[in-house]
Amino acid sequence: MIDVHKLTKQYAGRTAVDGISFKVEPGEIVGFLGPNGAGKTTTMRILSGFMPATSGSAYVAGFDVFRDSLKVRSAVGYMPEMAPLYVDMKVKEYLRFRAELKGLSGRVMRHRVGEVMELCGITDVRRRLIDNLSKGYRQRVALADALVHDPKLLILDEPTNGLDPVQIRQVRELLRELRSRHTVLLSTHILHEVEQACDRVVMLHRGSILANDTPKNLSAQLKTSSLVRVELESTDREVVAKLEKIAGVRKCNEEASNGEPWRYLVLRVEPGFEVREEVQLLASSAGWRLRELHRELPSLEDVFVELASAAETIRGGLS
Amino acid sequence: MRGFWVMLKKELRMFFVSPVAFVVLALVMVLNGFAFRAALAILESAPSEGSIVTWTFQPQWFWLSYFFVFPLLTMRSFAEERRLGTFETLFTAPVRAWQVVAAKFMAAWLIYALLWLPSFINFRIAHWVTAGMVELPAGTMGGSYIILMAMGMFNLAMGVFASSLTRNQIVAAILSFTLSLTHFMLGVFVMVIGRKLSDSIVDIVAYFASAEHIRIFTSGLIDTRPLIYYTSLTLLFLSFTHQVVEFRRWKP
Numbered sequence: 134m135i136d137v138h139k140l141t142k143q144y145a146g147r148t149a150v151d152g153i154s155f156k157v158e159p160g161e162i163v164g165f166l167g168p169n170g171a172g173k174t175t176t177m178r179i180l181s182g183f184m185p186a187t188s189g190s191a192y193v194a195g196f197d198v199f200r201d202s203l204k205v206r207s208a209v210g211y212m213p214e215m216a217p218l219y220v221d222m223k224v225k226e227y228l229r230f231r232a233e234l235k236g237l238s239g240r241v242m243r244h245r246v247g248e249v250m251e252l253c254g255i256t257d258v259r260r261r262l263i264d265n266l267s268k269g270y271r272q273r274v275a276l277a278d279a280l281v282h283d284p285k286l287l288i289l290d291e292p293t294n295g296l297d298p299v300q301i302r303q304v305r306e307l308l309r310e311l312r313s314r315h316t317v318l319l320s321t322h323i324l325h326e327v328e329q330a331c332d333r334v335v336m337l338h339r340g341s342i343l344a345n346d347t348p349k350n351l352s353a354q355l356k357t358s359s360l361v362r363v364e365l366e367s368t369d370r371e372v373v374a375k376l377e378k379i380a381g382v383r384k385c386n387e388e389a390s391n392g393e394p395w396r397y398l399v400l401r402v403e404p405g406f407e408v409r410e411e412v413q414l415l416a417s418s419a420g421w422r423l424r425e426l427h428r429e430l431p432s433l434e435d436v437f438v439e440l441a442s443a444a445e446t447i448r449g450g451l452s
Numbered sequence: 453m454r455g456f457w458v459m460l461k462k463e464l465r466m467f468f469v470s471p472v473a474f475v476v477l478a479l480v481m482v483l484n485g486f487a488f489r490a491a492l493a494i495l496e497s498a499p500s501e502g503s504i505v506t507w508t509f510q511p512q513w514f515w516l517s518y519f520f521v522f523p524l525l526t527m528r529s530f531a532e533e534r535r536l537g538t539f540e541t542l543f544t545a546p547v548r549a550w551q552v553v554a555a556k557f558m559a560a561w562l563i564y565a566l567l568w569l570p571s572f573i574n575f576r577i578a579h580w581v582t583a584g585m586v587e588l589p590a591g592t593m594g595g596s597y598i599i600l601m602a603m604g605m606f607n608l609a610m611g612v613f614a615s616s617l618t619r620n621q622i623v624a625a626i627l628s629f630t631l632s633l634t635h636f637m638l639g640v641f642v643m644v645i646g647r648k649l650s651d652s653i654v655d656i657v658a659y660f661a662s663a664e665h666i667r668i669f670t671s672g673l674i675d676t677r678p679l680i681y682y683t684s685l686t687l688l689f690l691s692f693t694h695q696v697v698e699f700r701r702w703k704p
Contacts (some may be wrong), residue, residue, distance in 0.1 A: 181544045203546045207570045211544040217537030221469050233458045234545045279542070 134159045134286055134316040135180065140189035142175050142336070149175040151340035152189065157333075159285075162312055164208035164331035164435065165320035171337040173320040174214060177288050180318070194285050207236065208281035210315075214290040220264040224255055227263060228281060233429050235282040245281060253277040253307065269300040280315075284378045286432055287311065289319040293326060305330050324437060336437060344438040361400040361408060364425035366418055372396065375415060381406025395424070402428075455547035459555030463529075467563050476524045480567045483517040484508070488574045495586070504578060508571065509600070514666075522604075522632055523625035525563055526611025529556040530697065534619035549697045553690055557612050562603045568597065591672030599669035602682040603662055606660045607632045609689035617637045618697040636662050642703075 134155035142150040150172040157163050165173045167212040179186050180193055182202040191198045194208040215358060216295065219227055232242045250256045253273040259435060272292065279287055292308075293301045308317060308330055321327060328336050328348045333383050336343040336351075344351055361378070376385045381403045409426055416423045467473040491507035494500060501506070508514070533539045542552065575593070578586040607628075614627035639661030642653065658664050663676045 183540060183544050195483045203548070206544055206546040209544070211541070213537065213544075214694070215537060217539075217541055219466075219538055220536065221466065230458065230462050231541075231545065234455065236454065236546065275541075319640055 134161075134194060136192040137176075137180075137319065138190045140176065140179065140185050140191055142179060142184075143174075150179075150186070153340070153342050154189075154339070155335055155342060155345055157316060157318060158171060160312065161333060162308060162317040162319070162331050163333045163335060164327035165318065165335050166324065166327050167320075167337035168320070168322055170339075172340040173337055175288055176337075177211070177276045177290050177318070178206075181209050181288050182206045183211075205309060207282070208285045209288055210282065210284035210286070211288045212290060212292060214278040214294065216275035217273060218263045218274060218278075219264065220401045223260055223262055224266070225259040226248070227274065228277055231278045233280045237282060245283070248275040249280045249313060252280065252310075254303070268295050269284055269297065272296060272300070272304070276304075278313075283314070285316060287315045287317045287319075289317065291321060292319055293321065293323070301326070316356065336440060338441050338444055341444070344436070358401050359404070360429040361402055361412070362398065362425060362429065363398045363412060363423070363429045365398070365421045365423045366394045367419070367421040369395070369419065369421070372421070373398070375419070376400060376412065379408050379411045379415065381408050422428050440447060453551075455551040456555050459547065459552055460559055463559035465563065466528075467559065470683055471527075471567075472524060472528065473563055476521055476563075477567060477570075479524075480517050480521060481570045483514070484571045487514050488578075489573070493580070503589055503592050504586050504612065505575065505588065505596050509596050509666055509670045515663075518603075518613065519629060519632055521564065521567065521648045522607040522611045523614075523628040525560045526608055526615050526628055527621045527625040528596060528615065529560065529612050530693075531618055531621045531624045535621075541637075550694055552696060553587055553612070553616075553694050557609060557693075559606060560608045560612065561601075562643040564608060565601065568600055572597075591674070592670060593647065595669035595672050595674050598674060599665055602679050603687045606682040606689075607635075609686040610635075611691075612697070613693045615626075616693045635660070635702070639663060 135155075137156070138154050139152045140150055140154070141152050151324065153176065153441050154173075165176070167173055170249050178184050180198060180204045182193075185199045193205045196204045196208070198205050198263045222230070228246045228250065229242065232246050237245055240252065240289055241281065246260065247256075253276050255270060255273050255277060256291055258270055263271065266274065273297070276289070293304050296304065305326070308319070311317060319331070332347065333345070334348055335345045335352060367371070369375075373387055376382060376398065382400050383403055386399045386401075398406065400412075409428060412426060413423065414422075487508045488504075491504050494507050495504060513648065530539075533542060543549070575586075575588055579588050610631045611624075611628035614631060615621075616626065618624050629654040639657060640663055642657040642661075659681055665675075667680075668675055
């Protein structure tokens with residue numbers, strides 16, 4: 134669906150996207166992840182035919198984004214950041230205008246506009262002026278606009294930006310419904326969101342790709358340690374020392390217990406070690422009562438921080 | 453062409469959704485009313501060479517509205533798209549830049565044409581009330597409206613161009629006003645000074661002196677030279693606008 138090869142975009146004196154290559158297969162939900170200024174929006178603008186790249190090639194649905202710009206635009210539903218809309222139009226009026234602009238007409242157009250309004254949950258505000266809508270509704274109107282011509286590819290730039298948690302969940306559910314009919318490329322700087330919604334993550338940092346894999350694989354590959362949380366009841370003063378003797382435990386911290394008999398401990402574990410069974414055996418042999426034993430995999434946030442700092446080190450080493 | 457018609461429909465609608473069209477229409481009707489009243493007064497006081505049409509489109513009342521109409525009609529066109537950020541949604545839809553430019557210009561021109569309808573009604577009423585005493589010569593009527601449309605076309609094209617340069621409507625309006633005024637003043641000043649220097653300058657300047665064009669056309673003389681002049685300048689400014697709108701596609 135998307136085939137990007139050595140794509141570079143330079144603004145006056147600044148490289149926004151630096152020779153990135155990636156592919157997106159039909160039916161995938163791919164998340165662009167990176168801090169502000171990583172090149173997410175620029176890449177998306179190029180893919181949606183808004184502006185050309187400085188060098189490299191990009192194909193969307195089999196068309197070159199620069200040479201066949203209009204065909205690409207027909208195949209793509211693009212929702213820019215901040216959901217810009219004509220504020221002095223009404224919702225239905227706006228969607229009808231956009232649908233006509235994208236080549237729909239007559240009964241098909243009216244039917245389709247009704248359909249996307251239903252899908253995005255904006256049917257009840259269809260006669261309201263866009264200016265008077267809340268941020269959440271505007272975001273959904275923009276999404277309905279992106280969907281109205283039933284595009285093969287949806288490109289959504291920060292679709293949950295500025296929404297409250299309930300609305301974010303609604304958008305996420307909507308994306309899941311859409312996956313059967315559309316390929317989705319979305320960008321975000323909220324890591325949790327990508328973990329929840331995407332099949333694959335493309336991490337961008339300073340215009341380059343840091344990683345391109347499933348969220349699970351990325352977490353598994355991580356070189357940093359994982360955490361094991363333990364809650365147990367014991368008056369033994371040697372608990373910390375005993376736990377630290379288990380192979381693979383790098384460090385054991387005890388959190389403040391307020392004098393209660395239950396104690397809360399956090400074990401930092403070397404990568405590749407599984408210590409939970411050992412902890413359980415130790416507890417039963419020492420007569421400790423155990424009521425929580427939980428392993429936390431590193432989050433994408435940890436992955437990102439590690440990869441970004443590694444990239445910085447390489448950059449620093451070169452210069 | 454589909455993109456053009458869809459955009460034209462939307463642009464025309466937006467004129468009437470926002471108060472712009474009504475404000476401009478009211479302004480022009482008031483000023484035209486004064487101009488018409490002044491013309492009637494002239495015809496009433498003494499026998500006169502020109503018709504009522506000639507006298508309506510020449511006094512200062514007419515020129516007052518002339519400079520305000522164009523910025524008001526065009527300042528929104530592209531500046532508003534940039535301010536709202538809809539520039540991006542617009543040009544990621546399958547529509548060509550020239551279709552958008554042409555539609556925005558055409559919408560402004562059609563609204564502009566509408567502005568002169570009340571003046572036409574004024575003339576017909578005067579003709580009817582006086583049982584034909586107030587004459588409306590065909591050449592004068594035709595000439596007046598042709599030159600009004602031609603000059604409007606050129607000034608609106610400059611206004612659309614000014615609007616494409618900025619995201620601020622006020623800046624667009626001031627720029628558009630300045631361009632119109634400069635063009636007009638160039639004609640007037642050089643005409644005034646030119647008569648003292650030499651007649652040949654007057655001949656050259658007559659090509660772009662709007663006041664002179666109005667004088668000739670409202671007397672019923674339809675000259676093709678000003679028409680070609682305004683049409684070619686309109687196309688020039690619209691192509692500038694197209695370049696500005698497409699700037700992001702070819703900038704380094």
